[in-house]
Amino acid sequence: MEEPAQPVTARPGGRTARTRQHVLDAVTALLVEQGYEALTVDAVAARSGVHRTTVYRRWRDAGGLLADALDAAREQPWEPPDTGSLAGDLGEINRQVADALTGTPPIAAALIAASFRSPTAARALRSFWEDRYARAAVVVHRAISRGEATTGTDPRTVIVAACAPVFHELVLMRAPDTEDLAQRYAELAAAGTAAAGGTTAAGTAAAG
Amino acid sequence: MEEPAQPVTARPGGRTARTRQHVLDAVTALLVEQGYEALTVDAVAARSGVHRTTVYRRWRDAGGLLADALDAAREQPWEPPDTGSLAGDLGEINRQVADALTGTPPIAAALIAASFRSPTAARALRSFWEDRYARAAVVVHRAISRGEATTGTDPRTVIVAACAPVFHELVLMRAPDTEDLAQRYAELAAAGTAAAGGTTAAGTAAAG
DNA sequence: TCGTTAATGCTACACCTGTAGCGTTTACGG
């Protein structure tokens, strides 16, 4: 769907695939057992039995490992929820975002941390979430067809308005995940969409 | 106001203050000239003329340096805007957030990057923004008194709803700062506040 | 089966991180 985190190899069989599997298994194991701070290339190499220079060659850095692990974990397709209301859909999406950011293995959280040091990780991060936002656009389209939002509403703006506070609280502010966090911001975004239409142009209604 | 990034020394005069100034000057210079990826302790030590072990001892890591630089840059007090409308106030706050995240020197951006490796940086990050959010609460209080929001509205929720998408786009998704970004999400948050009241409890209006 | 060569293993290197131990300088109080 997007550019592969792992470049297409001219000789994908046998050993190459085996090496990749050993390395990705080591990545997951280290993330689960010790968290993303322990995800060093050296540790992955030692645990996987693959030589460290091989890991550096194929994945470049820890961010590359995470990008590949994310791709592997993304093979199961994702469908946006359909609860019957925009606030319900956004709430469910937000709960899934919160789970991704706090769940196990902490691939999403580790990828964010790595994205500040690794261009590969930064690209994978963007790619993953933009893909999710594009797929989630249907919940806004359904809201429009139900009359919960006006025709000009930009789906991505609505979804980011709902999701971003969850990222902010859990990732940047390191706040604990609370029961109502996801739903609270989902409802605020849904209410704003219903009232303002989620217009893309900067309005003048503000300064007046 | 918060715990100082730089521990209170028993001998603050002369040499100690001079060392700190040299080091913080080097931090700013490196950030401006080469960006936060070049902000290594070794580079700061070399540039400042202070020995690297001294930098490690006093600041512990690059995150500690950034935390102290942020404290130094925070000495000028901040007052929230008062444009006459909630959307206008949130828009102005968002523009200031965007400026902080993309401006020069990129202390805020660097602090976020460092916060994933340095507990000191993580604490400084939280402290700085929570302080801003607390000060900004007045714009919501004014909105309530104007009738733009209901009495139970939680100020922090409204402000985070407005700000978080700016963090998300500029920091996580590495998107360029656009003309309408700040205002767009400010208006959406303001509209949601006006419609939903920014309640803190998870409502049941969603699932119905 | 066998040659080609992609992929991996290995050694060595330069750099950054963070710490320990010890000697030296200098701020500060008496």
Added chain:
DNA sequence: CCGTAAACGCTACAGGTGTAGCATTAACGA
């Protein structure tokens, strides 16, 4: 002015990062 000790300078060390060069293994096609 002088003694104390805080703060700093210095060396050394144990890791992790990322790269270069060359040797070795094994996947794939002929």
